[in-house]
Amino acid sequence: MSSFPIDAIRADFPILSDKIRNKPLVYLDNAASCQKPQAVIDSLVQVYSHEYANIHRGVHTLSVRATDRFEAAREKVQHFINAASEKEIIFVRGATEAINLVAQSYGKSQLQAGDEILISAMEHHANIVPWQMLCQQIGAVLKVAPMNLQGELIFDDFVALLNSNTKLVAITHMSNALGTINPVEKIIAAAHAHNIPVLLDGAQAIPHLQVDVQALDCDFYVFSGHKLYGPSGVGVLYGKQALLSAMPPYQGGGDMIRRVTFAETEYAGLPHKFEAGTPAIAEVIGLGAAIDYVQQIGIDNIAQYEAELLAYATTLAAEIPALKIIGQAAEKGAILSFTLKRIHPHDIGTMLDSLGIAIRAGHHCAMPVMDFYGIPATGRASFAMYNTHREIDVLMQGIKSLIEVFG
Amino acid sequence: MFDDLRDLYQEVIFDHNRNPRNFRVIADADRQVEGFNPLCGDRLTLYVKIADHVITDISFQGEGCAISTASVSLLTEIVKGKTEQEAEELFTLFHEITTGKSEQLNLEALGKLAVLAGVREYPARVKCATLAWHTLDAALKNQAKSISTE
Numbered sequence: 001m002s003s004f005p006i007d008a009i010r011a012d013f014p015i016l017s018d019k020i021r022n023k024p025l026v027y028l029d030n031a032a033s034c035q036k037p038q039a040v041i042d043s044l045v046q047v048y049s050h051e052y053a054n055i056h057r058g059v060h061t062l063s064v065r066a067t068d069r070f071e072a073a074r075e076k077v078q079h080f081i082n083a084a085s086e087k088e089i090i091f092v093r094g095a096t097e098a099i100n101l102v103a104q105s106y107g108k109s110q111l112q113a114g115d116e117i118l119i120s121a122m123e124h125h126a127n128i129v130p131w132q133m134l135c136q137q138i139g140a141v142l143k144v145a146p147m148n149l150q151g152e153l154i155f156d157d158f159v160a161l162l163n164s165n166t167k168l169v170a171i172t173h174m175s176n177a178l179g180t181i182n183p184v185e186k187i188i189a190a191a192h193a194h195n196i197p198v199l200l201d202g203a204q205a206i207p208h209l210q211v212d213v214q215a216l217d218c219d220f221y222v223f224s225g226h227k228l229y230g231p232s233g234v235g236v237l238y239g240k241q242a243l244l245s246a247m248p249p250y251q252g253g254g255d256m257i258r259r260v261t262f263a264e265t266e267y268a269g270l271p272h273k274f275e276a277g278t279p280a281i282a283e284v285i286g287l288g289a290a291i292d293y294v295q296q297i298g299i300d301n302i303a304q305y306e307a308e309l310l311a312y313a314t315t316l317a318a319e320i321p322a323l324k325i326i327g328q329a330a331e332k333g334a335i336l337s338f339t340l341k342r343i344h345p346h347d348i349g350t351m352l353d354s355l356g357i358a359i360r361a362g363h364h365c366a367m368p369v370m371d372f373y374g375i376p377a378t379g380r381a382s383f384a385m386y387n388t389h390r391e392i393d394v395l396m397q398g399i400k401s402l403i404e405v406f407g
Numbered sequence: 408m409f410d411d412l413r414d415l416y417q418e419v420i421f422d423h424n425r426n427p428r429n430f431r432v433i434a435d436a437d438r439q440v441e442g443f444n445p446l447c448g449d450r451l452t453l454y455v456k457i458a459d460h461v462i463t464d465i466s467f468q469g470e471g472c473a474i475s476t477a478s479v480s481l482l483t484e485i486v487k488g489k490t491e492q493e494a495e496e497l498f499t500l501f502h503e504i505t506t507g508k509s510e511q512l513n514l515e516a517l518g519k520l521a522v523l524a525g526v527r528e529y530p531a532r533v534k535c536a537t538l539a540w541h542t543l544d545a546a547l548k549n550q551a552k553s554i555s556t557e
Contacts, residue, residue, distance in 0.1 A: 021411060344472030346447050347416075350532060354411045362447050376448025376470060401408045406421065406473075 004305045009297065010386050012037040023356030026391045031176050031204060031335055031382030032360055033226045036290075040230055043289035047282040054278055056255055070281055073288030074271070080291045081221065082212040083238055087270035090244070091279050094235035095203035096126040098222035099170070101237055101274065102199055103130040105247040106220075107168065113139030115167040118196075120158070120182070121147045122175040124366040127201045131170060140167075147372070151178035151327035159190050166191075169198045173205035177366040177378070178327025179310075179335030181209070188217055197243065203227060207384070208306060208333050210299050213238050229384075230290030231283035237274070244270050251276040302385045306334035309383045309392065316396045322403050326378050334383035337364075340399070343406050345377040351402040352379075357395055414525035415532070416473065423477035428484050429466040438549060442469075442542030444534055449475045451539060455546045460491045472535050478523055479539035485520060491547050498540045505536050 010016050015035050018025050027035060047069065053062035055070050071086075078086045092098045111117070117131045121144055128142075135142050143166070145158035153171075162169075169191045174181045184200055191198045197219035202211060206223040213221050220239045226232035239247075249256050249267055254277040259266040267273050294302070313336045317323050322341040340348060349361030360380040363370045370376060381395055409416070433454035441452045451469030455462060465483045470476075486494045500513065501520055507527045514521040526536045 344447075344449075344470075344476075346449075346472040346532070346535060347474070350415065350529065351409055351412060354409055367445075367448075370448060376450065398408075405409055405416075407425070 004301060005297075006305075006386070006388060010388075012039065012293075013386050014038060014041070016386060020356040020358070021354055026355075026357040026394050028381040028383065028387065028391070028395060029358045029360050030207075030384035030387075031227070031364070031380065033232065034207065034229050034384050035386070036231070037229055037293050039293045040286050040289045043286045044231065044282050047285050051285075052282065055281055056272075066281060069285045069288075070279075073284045073291075076288040076291045077236055080211075080295065081236075081238060082214050084214060085241055088238055088241050088244065090237040090239065090271045090274045091284050092235050092237050092274075093233055093280070094224040094226070095201060095222045096130075096224075096235075098220075098235055098237035099126055099199070099201065100130045101250045102170075102220050102222075102239070103134040105250045105274075106243065107131075107134040107140070108138060109246075109248050111138060111140050111167045114165060115140045116143050116163070116165045117141070118143045118145060118158075118161055118166050118169045118171075120145045120153055120171050121372060122151060122153070122178055122180055122366070122369055123170075123172055123201070124176050124203075124364065124369075126203070126365065127170055127172060128368070141165075145171075147180075150329050151175065151180045152329045152331075153180070153182055153187075155183065155186065158187065162191060162194050162196060164194070166194060166196050169196055170201065171198070172201040172203075173211075174202075174208065174333045175327070175366075175369075176204045176335070177364040177369045177380070178329065178337055179332040179382075180327060180329035181205070181331040181333055183331070184216060184218070192217065204333065204335075207294070208299075208303055210303070219243055225283065225287040225290065228287070228290050229293060230287040231280070234280045234283040234287050236287075241270065244274070247274075249273055249276070253277050255279075297385060305385060306383050306387075309387055309389065310334045310336065312389055313381065313383070313392045313395070316392060320396070320399060320403070323399065326373055326375070335380060336382070337378040337380045339375055339378055340403060343402065345379040347406070348379045348399070348402060351405070352395070352398050355394070355398045357398055359395070415529055417522045417525070419481075419519070419522045420473055420477040423480040424473035427467075427476055427480040429480065429487075430468065431466045432468060433464055433466050436464075436466075438546040440542050440546040442538045442545075444471075444475070444538050446534065447472065449535060449538055451475070451479050451542065453479070453539070453542050453546050455543075457491065462486050462489055462491065462494060467539070471538070474523070474526060474532055474535040475538050478536045479542075481519055481523070482539045482543060485518060486543065494543065495547060498544050501540055502537060505533050 053066045055067040077089045188198045199220035200218045202223040207228045224235040255272045256276040258268045326337040345361035436454035438455040449471030454466045456464040523536045526532045
């Protein structure tokens with residue numbers, strides 16, 4: 001794909017010119033967190049240099065300016081995922097906090113003992129543990145829809161688990177450990193046929209796929225800023241306005257009030273009802289800058305380029321007999337999770353690091369996925385828009401060399 | 408190609424990783440403790456026989472990276488025949504050296520274990536080397552059925 005401006009994009013990310021252990025950095029740990037373009041870094045510098053103050057309450061100029069920037073970022077998020085209203089965009093610390101918010105606010109107020117929450121076998125811990133905590137608190141039951149060995153949701157089994165007790169479906173849009181992209185349109189349609197709301201965990205999907213929450217008709221969508229080339233410490237909960245309106249606040253204090261006396265508190269309206277305390281002001285504005293950057297490249301262009309990278313990596317990986325790819329779903333994002341015969345992923349990670357190559361080695365906060373495959377961990381190379389075919393060559397050469405060293 | 412890693416991955420480590428020593432179950436062990444590193448999934452079980460405060464036999468089962476496998480394999484070789492107190496002293500010394508808390512590197516006192524001293528330059532890998540020793544420590548203190556590095 002010659003039209004993809006890879007050289008210009010790489011030039012936008014200062015860290016990509018750095019050396020690690022005297023070798024050019026090959027950064028392939030994007031599923032954990034992405035590097036930041038100069039535009040995002042500049043936006044943080046700009047905020048802290050010239051636009052910083054606390055938001056929403058100050059009557060002075062700086063506060064008004066910061067508030068404007070902050071709320072402009074909310075509108076950017078709204079348009080990015082095509083939400084119907086900016087009231088449906090709640091800023092939180094990240095995807096994990098967003099799921100916890102839904103579990104503790106929606107879950108605790110709407111579910112009761114015996115109700116079922118349906119997740120899938122490929123979830124990472126952030127979309128397992130908050131539901132387990134809720135189940136313990138209220139006596140609800142966590143059900144798990146199985147996957148096959150390719151790492152694909154077994155759709156018929158998923159549908160068979162939907163019943164009149166099911167009160168919520170929470171499922172990943174794209175698996176962080178396997179790369180699987182779930183058939184979320186079909187999942188949502190099947191759940192809605194039983195009037196069951198659906199939460200999509202978009203932490204992995206959001207930098208790679210066009211997300212239109214109205215077209216999807218999902219009830220909740222969550223993602224983090226740091227995987228979308230934005231700052232860490234900020235993320236988004238999207239919820240349909242009717243659902244959010246009916247939910248009680250998650251935390252108390254600060255922006256979430258309209259009026260407080262010692263006798264009672266009148267809560268603010270959406271979205272502020274769920275934004276207690278001073279938020280990550282500069283980071284939210286930085287997330288807005290990241291969205292601008294991604295939209296300037298075009299998410300469809302990014303998706304197409306990353307699909308090429310994945311196909312190239314998969315082809316080269318197939319030529320290494322000791323390498324086994326974990327997760328071979330037909331619909332898959334740019335993640336190559338793998339094991340090497342008799343070489344532990346942590347040894348792979350350290351050896352590749354000595355060549356300047358950053359991959360992930362571990363269970364990727366998805367221990368049940370590792371249990372399913374009977375392995376302790378995988379090595380995971382995950383690609384972003386700034387990675388190149390040449391970097392994949394370097395990765396594969398490194399893997400071949402370390403196989404030789406281990407004999 | 409991996410010249411930078413010579414201190415970390417010495418040939419002794421590859422050898423013990425390929426052919427771990429005392430890799431077996433002791434059916435009538437006096438102590439049996441599981442060690443687990445939840446960050447990477449390394450898991451091992453130590454089997455220890457003790458008579459008159461002397462470790463008369465020790466073995467392990469489990470799976471992990473080359474560093475953790477070599478560490479536990481070397482451990483079983485070295486502490487066999489030592490008193491509980493000698494083993495504890497070795498644990499303390501090993502822990503200090505691998506975590507960089509020791510001012511002077513008394514590598515001689517470590518004997519063969521010195522090949523693992525290189526992990527001090529790789530903070531992410533220290534737990535791989537020390538897992539076996541924390542597990543032994545728990546076994547000697549007869550504290551727990553399983554221990555975790557977290």
